Amino acid sequence: MTTSITRRQEATQADVAKAIQRSGIQWRSTLFHAGLLLLLLTTLVILLVLLADIMIKAWPTFAERGVSFVTDGLSLNPETAGVFTGIMGSIAIAVIVILLAFPIGVSSAIYLEEYAPDTRLSRFLDTTVRNLAGVPSIVYGLLGGSTDGKNVIAAGITMSALVLPIVIITASEAIRAVPDSIREAGYGVGATKWEVVRSHVMPSALPGILTGTVLTLARAIGETAPLLVIGVATGYFAPPGDATFVDQITGSYTALPVIVFSWSRQTQAEFADTLAPAAIIVLLVVLFVLNGAAIWLRNKTENRW
Amino acid sequence: MTQQLTLEDLAGDAKRRNRERRVKVLFVAAGLVSIAVSILIILSLAGEAWSFISQVDLSSLWTVGWFPRRGLYDIPTLIIATTIIAGIGMLVAIPLGLGAAAYLAEYASPRARRWLKPTVEILAGIPSVVLGFWALTFISPEVVARIFSSAKPFTMMAAGLGVGVLITPLVATVSEDAMKAVPMSLREASYGLGADRAVTVRKVVFPAALSGIVASMILALSRAIGETMIVFMAAGAVGGALRTFNPLDPGQTMTAAIAALATGSDQVAGQGLTFQSLFFVGLLLFLITLALNSLSNRFVRKYREQY
Numbered sequence: 001m002t003t004s005i006t007r008r009q010e011a012t013q014a015d016v017a018k019a020i021q022r023s024g025i026q027w028r029s030t031l032f033h034a035g036l037l038l039l040l041l042t043t044l045v046i047l048l049v050l051l052a053d054i055m056i057k058a059w060p061t062f063a064e065r066g067v068s069f070v071t072d073g074l075s076l077n078p079e080t081a082g083v084f085t086g087i088m089g090s091i092a093i094a095v096i097v098i099l100l101a102f103p104i105g106v107s108s109a110i111y112l113e114e115y116a117p118d119t120r121l122s123r124f125l126d127t128t129v130r131n132l133a134g135v136p137s138i139v140y141g142l143l144g145g146s147t148d149g150k151n152v153i154a155a156g157i158t159m160s161a162l163v164l165p166i167v168i169i170t171a172s173e174a175i176r177a178v179p180d181s182i183r184e185a186g187y188g189v190g191a192t193k194w195e196v197v198r199s200h201v202m203p204s205a206l207p208g209i210l211t212g213t214v215l216t217l218a219r220a221i222g223e224t225a226p227l228l229v230i231g232v233a234t235g236y237f238a239p240p241g242d243a244t245f246v247d248q249i250t251g252s253y254t255a256l257p258v259i260v261f262s263w264s265r266q267t268q269a270e271f272a273d274t275l276a277p278a279a280i281i282v283l284l285v286v287l288f289v290l291n292g293a294a295i296w297l298r299n300k301t302e303n304r305w
Numbered sequence: 306m307t308q309q310l311t312l313e314d315l316a317g318d319a320k321r322r323n324r325e326r327r328v329k330v331l332f333v334a335a336g337l338v339s340i341a342v343s344i345l346i347i348l349s350l351a352g353e354a355w356s357f358i359s360q361v362d363l364s365s366l367w368t369v370g371w372f373p374r375r376g377l378y379d380i381p382t383l384i385i386a387t388t389i390i391a392g393i394g395m396l397v398a399i400p401l402g403l404g405a406a407a408y409l410a411e412y413a414s415p416r417a418r419r420w421l422k423p424t425v426e427i428l429a430g431i432p433s434v435v436l437g438f439w440a441l442t443f444i445s446p447e448v449v450a451r452i453f454s455s456a457k458p459f460t461m462m463a464a465g466l467g468v469g470v471l472i473t474p475l476v477a478t479v480s481e482d483a484m485k486a487v488p489m490s491l492r493e494a495s496y497g498l499g500a501d502r503a504v505t506v507r508k509v510v511f512p513a514a515l516s517g518i519v520a521s522m523i524l525a526l527s528r529a530i531g532e533t534m535i536v537f538m539a540a541g542a543v544g545g546a547l548r549t550f551n552p553l554d555p556g557q558t559m560t561a562a563i564a565a566l567a568t569g570s571d572q573v574a575g576q577g578l579t580f581q582s583l584f585f586v587g588l589l590l591f592l593i594t595l596a597l598n599s600l601s602n603r604f605v606r607k608y609r610e611q612y
Contacts, residue, residue: 007416020435026501028503029501029502029503029504032503032506032507033412033502035404036405036408036411036412037403037408037412037488038404038410039400039401039403039404039405039408040404040405040409040421042401042515043401043404043405043423043425043428043473043474043477044421044425046428046470046473047314047424047427047428047540049443050431050435050436050439050443053439053443053473054435054438054439057442092521095346103335104335105335107332107335107336108332108335108336108338108339109446111332111333111335111336112336115329115332115333116336118322121336122336124340125336125339125340128339128340128343129339130602131343131595131599132339132342132343132600133598134524134527134531134594134595134597134601135346135591135594135595136530136531136532136533136560136590136591136594137531138533138560138563138564138587138590139346139350139531139533139587139590139591140346141563141567142349142350142563142583142584142587143342143345143346143349143350144583146349146353147565149361155517156325161342164338164339164342165339192309192317192321192322192325193329194324194325194328194329200518215430218430222430222431222432222434222435223432224431224432224433224434224533224534225533225534225537225560225564227424228533228564228568229564229567229568231567234568235367253454257432257434257435258434260434260435260438261434261437261438261534261538264437264438264441264538265538272438276438277438280435280438283432283435284431284435287430287431287432291426291427291430295423305431
């Protein structure tokens with residue numbers, strides 16, 4: 001009788017000790033932790049390998065050519081081909097996006113957040129914007145391609161339509177983050193809705209809106225597929241020497257990411273082997289500068305309520 | 306004599322009220338642009354798609370492959386290739402993205418998180434044309450060709466892996482947001498019952514964040530299906546493709562088919578309906594991604610409202 005009780009107590013003590021130390025669970029817990037870390041590190045290693053691989057391939061071009069690779073235009077000769085034509089095209093597209101998508105997008109966001117009480121129109125608009133944001137970029141290309149303009153203006157308008165929903169969503173989030181007390185302060189001194197929006201909401205929401213729009217610009221500069229559909233030049237072209245400004249903006253054009261694409265499938269090996277990676281580096285530097293600007297802007301002007 | 310305040314005074318300055326009305330009209334008009342864009346997309350796609358489907362010989366929609374300039378419009382070829390490539394992409398992105406999200410949300414110290422998260426976001430900002438180039442010049446020869454010695458330079462496998470790299474940060478950031486949105490009280494309840502962190506993550510945080518995690522996956526799937534450049538550059542078959550289920554073969558997705566036709570990569574003499582077929586495929590793509598995005602939005606709304 002007594003022995004069995006003792007044995008039971010011993011067993012219980014061992015169980016408790018095991019439960020407190022939880023060696024089994026701890027072992028599994030460590031494994032789980034390590035597994036998650038491994039998955040995150042794999043993701044980061046992929047990024048590192050990608051950047052390193054492209055930099056190594058691009059190195060010879062920059063070592064031999066230096067800045068002239070950035071300031072030279074398209075050429076059939078790999079010795080003199082540069083990305084300048086693409087940079088100009090990308091800048092032209094970006095300017096059109098800034099002039100077109102940003103005012104319309106921010107105005108839409110103001111309407112959605114400040115003017116539209118929960119009406120049927122605003123709910124429909126909200127759903128429409130969310131759906132548009134998910135439409136594959138090449139479908140926007142089909143939209144732009146069904147008009148017949150094969151120039152940089154058509155490209156800019158198509159890109160504006162592509163980024164419009166993203167501008168609206170990011171601007172809406174920035175406006176929503178402005179607390180109501182700020183608005184009420186304006187209404188309290190007799191300001192109208194527009195006056196409150198202009199003098200109270202917008203100054204507070206501006207940092208968030210700017211951050212969002214800079215990131216959107218990066219998206220517009222990196223897009224390739226819609227340009228291919230609406231007829232960007234994927235081969236060599238050169239505007240005649242006496243081309244006027246109008247000739248240039250209504251004629252053939254290319255963009256930085258399109259140059260990456262077209263060089264990667266040139267028959268001359270130099271284009272795909274070293275020039276395309278070098279063009280990628282130029283593209284990535286532009287995008288990193290934009291992203292860095294967005295982060296800097298966010299940290300510099302962040303509002304704390 | 307004190308001045309009487311009239312209703313007219315209370316109504317305010319007429320000029321100010323008029324400006325108010327004009328400004329509002331302007332904002333409504335800006336909002337309507339999005340609706341106009343949607344209508345234009347649907348009209349331009351549906352119009353040409355209809356003229357395609359009403360003129361095409363229906364038997365050519367089910368043949369040996371997708372060779373539009375020869376009048377062979379085998380839609381299953383495109384659907385199968387799209388499924389294979391998006392599937393490979395998801396197989397890469399789900400473990401990597403979820404693992405990264407769980408580590409960032411639950412394990413990483415605030416200091417580590419401050420530089421780990423932007424690094425993942427850098428990956429998200431890499432344009433697809435860059436990943437397309439990398440899939441063709443690195444993933445294909447250095448990864449795919451080493452594992453499968455029979456692989457050709459252009460394979461759906463290489464494109465799928467590239468798409469996986471593209472959508473991993475999307476899964477990671479959206480899932481991380483969902484896990485961060487799980488209130489601390491739920492974790493504390495779990496710790497109070499004696500569970501450790503791993504058990505809490507698996508049995509409490511994951512289920513609570515499930516709708517957000519599912520939303521991230523659907524969103525990623527939609528992006529994978531709509532991705533053009535990686536597939537166009539790395540999966541080959543720009544001149545059309547035979548129907549195949551083998552991921553080590555070249556293949557053409559819906560997006561790549563549109564890009565190939567539009568850039569005239571398949572320079573065979575044109576045939577009447579090639580232009581219209583582009584819009585038919587575009588409409589199909591539009592409807593599939595629209596359905597997926599609506600589904601994903603529904604899940605996102607669910608996790609936003611839960612707590």
